[in-house]
Amino acid sequence: MAVLRGKAYNEIEVGDEFSASLTVTETHLVLAAGMFGDFHPLHTNQSFAEDSRYGGRILHGVFTSALIGSVAGQIFHGTGVAYLEHSCRFTAPVRPGDTLTTAWTVREKIDKPNAGGGIAVMSAVCRNQDDVIVAEADGKMLVQSV
Numbered sequence: 001m002a003v004l005r006g007k008a009y010n011e012i013e014v015g016d017e018f019s020a021s022l023t024v025t026e027t028h029l030v031l032a033a034g035m036f037g038d039f040h041p042l043h044t045n046q047s048f049a050e051d052s053r054y055g056g057r058i059l060h061g062v063f064t065s066a067l068i069g070s071v072a073g074q075i076f077h078g079t080g081v082a083y084l085e086h087s088c089r090f091t092a093p094v095r096p097g098d099t100l101t102t103a104w105t106v107r108e109k110i111d112k113p114n115a116g117g118g119i120a121v122m123s124a125v126c127r128n129q130d131d132v133i134v135a136e137a138d139g140k141m142l143v144q145s146v
Contacts, residue, residue, distance in 0.1 A: 006077035009117035010145040012106050018075045019103040022067060024059055026096045032063035059094040068126050068137045071102040076120070076143050084119065085140040092134040099129040104139075117144040 007018075033039050041048035042058055049057040065088040073080060094100065108121035124137040 004077065005146075006075055006079050007143070008079045008146040009109070009120065009143040012109070012120060012143075014106050014109060016106045017103055018071070019101055020071045020074055021099055021101040023099045024067075024094055024096055028063065028067075029057060029059055029096050032060040036060060036062060038062075054093050056095060059096070059098075061088070061090050064088070064090065064094050064100075064126070064135055065137065067100060068102045068124055068135060069139065071124070072104055072122065072139055072141055075104060076141055079117075079144045079146070081115065081117070081142040081144055083139065083141050086137065087139075088135055088137040090135050092128070092132050094128065094134050098134075100126050100134065101128075102126045112142065115142060115144075117142065119143070 029043060033043050038060055042052060042054065043060055046057055068088060069083065069086050072083065102124050104122045104124045106120055107123050110119040110121065112118045120141045120143050122139050125133055126135040128134050
C-alpha cells in the first residue's frame with residue numbers, strides 16, 4: 001500500500017495556499033464533549049442552547065481549532081516534524097451540519113538547516129458553507145526537506 005507524502009519544506013513557497021473541507025456532524029459534537037470533558041449545556045443541551053444567543057447547540061471552540069489544525073497536518077503528511085505553535089480566533093459559531101473549509105497560506109519560511117528543513121509560518125481562514133468566517137488561525141510547522 002502506497003502512502004502519499006505531503007509537501008516538503010523545499011517544495012513550498014511563501015504565498016502557497018492549501019485547503020480542505022469537512023462537514024461537522026453530531027458525532028463531532030458528542031466526541032468533543034467526551035474528549036475534553038466539557039459538557040457545557042451550549043454543547044450538550046438543545047433546550048438550553050435554543051434559548052441562548054446561538055439559538056442551538058454549537059461545537060466546542062477547541063475542537064474547531066483542532067479541525068483547522070488538522071488541515072496543516074494533512075498538508076505536511078509525513079514531512080511535518082512538529083506542529084510548533086497554533087493560535088485561533090473564533091468569529092462565528094459552528095454547528096452540526098456546517099461544512100467548514102480551511103485555507104492555509106504560507107506567510108514566511110524560516111530555514112533550519114540543522115533540522116533538515118525549516119519552519120513554515122502560516123495563517124488560516126476557516127469558512128462555513130455560507131462563506132461566513134468562523135475562525136482565523138496562525139501556526140508554525142517544522143517541516144523536513146526531501
